[in-house]
Amino acid sequence: MxxxxxxxxxxxxxxxxxxxxxxxxxxxxxxxxxxxxxxxxxxxxxxxxxxxxxxxxxxxxxxxEDSRRNWASLPEAEKAHVEAIEVSLNAFERLKLRSAAALPDLPDPVLDLLWDQEGDEVVLRLGDREVWREPVRYEAVWRFDEVLALLREKYGARLRDLLPTPASEYHLYGDKLWSPGAVQRTREGLRLAWEAAQQTP
Ligand SMILES: [Zn+2]
Incomplete structure (x- = not known):
């Protein structure tokens, strides 16, 4: 059946x-x-x-979109839930990193960045310097990858690591069992690219 x-x-x-x-x-x-x-x-x-x-x-x-099309038939609690999601999505769209040019210049020869979280925001750090912050997303390995691509565009082969801190893990990994392994492999790829760049004069 x-x-x-x-x-x-x-x-x-x-x-x-x-x-x-x-x-x-x-x-x-x-x-x-x-x-x-x-x-x-x-x-x-x-x-x-x-x-x-x-x-x-x-x-x-x-x-x-389905919810908006059927708005009148939604109970109040669900309308509030949908609106809260929309507010959060709009904030993310407004405040997210869009281009490598928005990142600060960092003179350091080697960049080991941290992917940290403070409240509802992801904070990228280099030591005690704040490099970027934007609203956090849940189960956000896709966002980790997007931001990493912009970091590589800005800092090139000087970028050696983007290490998630324990405070960021709940939102970054969510319930997806494959998430930590995927981030680990991405970081290994970054490290290999950095090492390869050291051998090129
Ligand atoms: Zn039955």
């Missing part, structure tokens, strides 16, 4: 689902639900012995 794909702005809260195997019937939230990044799914809570529980329905979460 294939699971029903529900419409977040539809009648899924009251719609009855029926298990084709055991005959259980109930609403989405009465089933065995599990939440993922972009959807919630519902397995049959009925008696299935050692057999796999049938997946009855999948509820994809709306994007910000």
């Amino acid at each position: 294939t699971a029903i794909i529900l419409d977040y702005f539809g009648d899924w809260k009251t719609r009855l689902l029926t298990c084709p195997t055991c005959g259980w019937t109930g609403t989405f939230r009465e089933g065995l639900t599990e939440i993922y990044d972009s959807l919630e799914d519902c397995e049959c809570p009925g008696e299935h012995g050692s057999l796999a529980r049938p997946m009855l329905a999948i509820l994809p979460f709306p994007t910000l």
Whole structure:
């Protein structure tokens, strides 16, 4: 059987689902639900012995655009949640590092930078000097990579490291188990490029 794909702005809260195997019937939230990044799914809570529980329905979460298109039907709490996300996204878009030219000149021959976090802001540091700060994003390895590309554009082969501090790890890595390894590999690549540049006169 294939699971029903529900419409977040539809009648899924009251719609009855029926298990084709055991005959259980109930609403989405009465089933065995599990939440993922972009959807919630519902397995049959009925008696299935050692057999796999049938997946009855999948509820994809709306994007910000979906929510705006269906604004009138959103409960107040969800409107507040969507608005908070939009405010945070707008602040990020306004304040984020966009170009290498916005970075300060640093005369140091070797740059071992820190990716630190203070409150809701990522702070790039060189020793006790602050190089850049911008609003933090969650699960932000993609942003780490973007900023690193701009740092390399500005500082070239003098950039030897961009080391995440413990204070930054929760937001940088999030729930993604692969995140620390990905950042580690990126840093190793940076170090190799730095070493290669030392051997070139
Ligand atoms: Zn069942």
